[in-house]
Amino acid sequence: MKIKKLAAILVSTLVCAAMLTGCAGGNSGSSGNSGGLIKVGIINNDPNESGYRTANDKDLKEAFSKENGFDASFAYSLKNDEQITYAQKFIQDEVDYLLLSAADTAGWDGVLKEAQDAGVKVILFDRTVDADESLYEASIVSDMEKEGQTAVDWLKNQNLDKYEVIHIQGVMGSAAQKGRSGALDAAAQEDSSKWSIVAQQTAEWNAEKAQQIVQSVIDSGKSFNVIYAENDDMAKGAVAALDKANISHGVGKDVIVMGFDCNKWALEELLKQNWNYDGQCNPFQSEYIREVIQKLENGEKLDQKTIIMNEKGFDASTITQEDVDKYGI
Amino acid sequence: MQKNKLGQIWEVISRNQIIIPFAALLLLALFNLIADPSFFRITLNENANGDPVLSGNLISIIDSGSELAILAIGMTLVTAASGGQDISVGAAIAISGSVLLRVLCGSDSRSETLQAPIIVAFLIACVVSMLFGAFNGALVAYFKIQPMVATLILFTAGRSVAAWINNNELPIVKDPSFSYFGNYIPGIPVPAPFLIAIACFVITWLVLKFTTLGLYVQSVGINEKTSRLNGLNPEFIKLLTYVLLGLCVAVAALIKVSRISTINYSVVAKDIEMDAILAVALGGNALSGGKFNMAASVLGAYVIQFLTTTLYKFEVNATALPAYKAVVVILLVVLSAPTVREKLTALGKKLRRNDLPAEKT
Structure with a gap:
């Protein structure tokens, strides 16, 4: 009985409080x-x-x-x-x-x-x-397809003799994964004499899973020269596996490392030339x-309903401290 | 005579709990041996710092599976005592890791030097993690809430709490000594996480051997009322198991954040709670509580990692990966389910009984 009463009081106080805060919110708005x-x-x-x-x-x-x-x-x-x-x-x-x-x-x-x-x-x-x-x-x-295309175009411009890519994907089916995977898949199909995907696996945006995937490629003794990770975290995990196996990475080194999202720490890695490319998701x-x-x-009219934002891709050889400060998230 | 022996062996096999994860391990190993023997190659290389390190698929397995093995220790105790599982360990790892980084980096998330010794940060993380464990434990033990519901609270809120601890920033530890715990200690070619896992296992084994903890936990799990009548305090013992799981979580969090020297609140140790529960189930422990076998759980954890690494090695299509994993897991779990084991034991007995008269004639 007592408990019931107590509960009733509690509930009514809560309701009152909720109403009061509701009113307060409305007031400040008007x-x-x-x-x-x-x-x-x-x-x-x-x-x-x-x-x-x-x-x-x-x-x-x-x-x-x-x-x-x-x-x-x-x-x-x-x-x-x-x-x-x-x-x-x-x-x-x-x-x-x-x-x-x-x-x-x-x-x-x-x-x-x-x-x-x-x-x-x-x-x-x-x-x-x-x-x-x-x-x-x-x-x-954001146009995820365009983000992927910008990155792949950059990679094509590196003019490597052959592209052996470890492709680390995000959560399958997400817009970012589909867009960023699509461009690479297309490039690999287009020129299969030069391009090969050594491994393609989802790490679900997770650094440790990316590390395991790259580790498994290294353990199986396959050669590769590009890591295409669909976000910065996964690129970081991949780099951890490379460091463990003493494989050099970055500008002018054995393996090209690519990431996405432009986290500040990732752009700093670019600045140190440990990574090669980072694509922006604005x-x-x-x-x-x-x-x-x-x-x-x-009262003006808009030219178009869908506005696609400008998104950059940063190259380690041209990035500056200002870019890091301005675009790093 | 031969058949009789077969029956006997069958009975021993089906009775002994650790046989199941062991058989699963052998099966996976056999599969890899047939498919590609180079799976087992281990080489001694140097890493980027010039330290000698072992590498190979087997090393990757004992390396990556270690956090799970450590969690399996705590999860086994929790399962045995409370007859339920803690589903908040992934979120708790995020919290614990966040605390660790917060103490190490102080208020500046990009600090060049450590603001506190690693051991201090780790101890604080342990305390915080054990407090959260105690919170879960109190809900389960004293308020008699179903463990899965009680831990659902932290499961839902944990990652936000973790982000809040660091003001939503992602601190990065630049001091190289912090990365030893998740990678290699200079000069020792065996991965550090494996060494930590072994240390945890040995300590647990000693505790279970030389104290009555194991006995108490099992008796509470088997029958709470009887154990109370025998002078035990079931509530306290349940609470204790959750606090111990909290400790395991802190150790696992240290390894996890040390691996990449930073944290991502939304994905760190994602879904690890399910794998930890799976490890306990694979070890043949009844998920409804009672008797447990610690070694079997730990072995179960490494079996899960063995499976993951095998699937990576064979480059299973990313979209199909969970399906493959599910098929193997269903097989293993069904085989290790206590009821199936009983059936198998009965089958063994039958085999023997059928043999005996045949022998006489």
Whole structure:
């Protein structure tokens, strides 16, 4: 009996607290609006997910600050249904713009329609959704195929006599894996007299697994001269295996090491010429988003809905300290 | 007479728990021997620092499987005492590794020198890890929550906690002495993780041999009420096993972060909890608790790594890799399941009984 009462009190306090915080959130939102700020609701994936996401979140927070004329609210989730709930809340709060990096591509039609009816403009960033183009203003994305192609083009320009590649893949089926694998597979098929894939295996973005895979190639005594790892962590694991076996790597050495994502520490490895190439996956979408918002606010029309970001590839022989500071995440 | 002996041997084989992971090991070894004998080649080379190191597939197996073997020790105890498994060990490794790096690097994640001796950092990581173990253990022992549900909390939150400890930065330890634990100690050509695993195993073996821990853990696992009537404190013993698993986690985390001198919270030791549970199952231990065989679990861990390395060696297609692994795992687990073992024992007895009258005539 006592416990039941206690539980009842506890629950009611919790409900009250939840309502209070809910009110508080709403209040601060409406007061911001009256100050002439542009009100944006930003739905993103969990910033702890990866270094990429952390950089992405930091960039957005800096760009959509009060000083820059924005009143931004943030919501994070890796789950689609939670993100949809947040979106509905933002629509009720009457935000001007809804910025969305969807956890999953499906299931967004309904809520995007709601947004349209309420006059909320939707801008997708980082990831697209399976919804009609008329439901959003713009979609700002990375082109993973292009990232892979840039890297493979760079590799082709090295003019090696033969390319014996260890290909370490990310989680199979992810957009980054498909894009980055596709370009290499195509190159290997195109010129099979010069190119061969010595080993192709998924390390699921994991450094230690990459280390084991490269170790197993070394143990079986096969020769190779390129390591194409689909992210920096895996390139690092691969290099650990090379060091163990005393195989030299980097600029002008036996094995070419390639990574992706431009982590700061990875670019530092490039600067030390221990690695050869690092491809960017640009997390800095805020300037593109702000440009879009600027145009929409001025009543201009956008040239195209899908905006593909510029992404660089860094070569160890040309990279500078400034690049490391500017593009490292 | 011959048949009788066969029956006897069969009975010994089917009764002895360690035979199963051992047979699995032999089977994998045999497969590799037939497919490509060079699998077993071991060579002595120099690494990039000029130190002598052994290399070869077998060395890779004892190297990479060591974290799993260390976790299997703790997981066996937890399984035996509480009749359930801790599914948060992967996340706990992330936390423990994060603490380790936080202490070593201080507030500057790119510091050139160590901010604290490695032993201090390791001890702090041990304490933190054991506290998290105690948290899991308390939920299981005192609040009587199902182990899998209780550890689900840390499983879900652990990696975020790990990221939070380091303000979401990825510290890198530049001091080369930190990398010894996950690679090679200069001058010793055997991988350091294997040496650490052996040390852990010997210590556990001594503890089980010279203290009553093993007996208490098993009796709590077999029947909690009876053990209480016999003057044991089942709650405390359960809690203790989770704390010990926490210690194993800290050791495994040291090896993991030492391997690459940094950490990635979302992927470090990913899915290792499932492999650790699998190691216990492969060792023929009942996952519902009770009697256990530590050596069999540890051997089970190396069998899993043997399988992984074999699959890498044969360049199984990346998309098909989990399927191959699953098929082998199903086979091994079914063979090592206690009920199947009982059936096999019964079969052995039958074989013998059938033989006896035949002998008389």
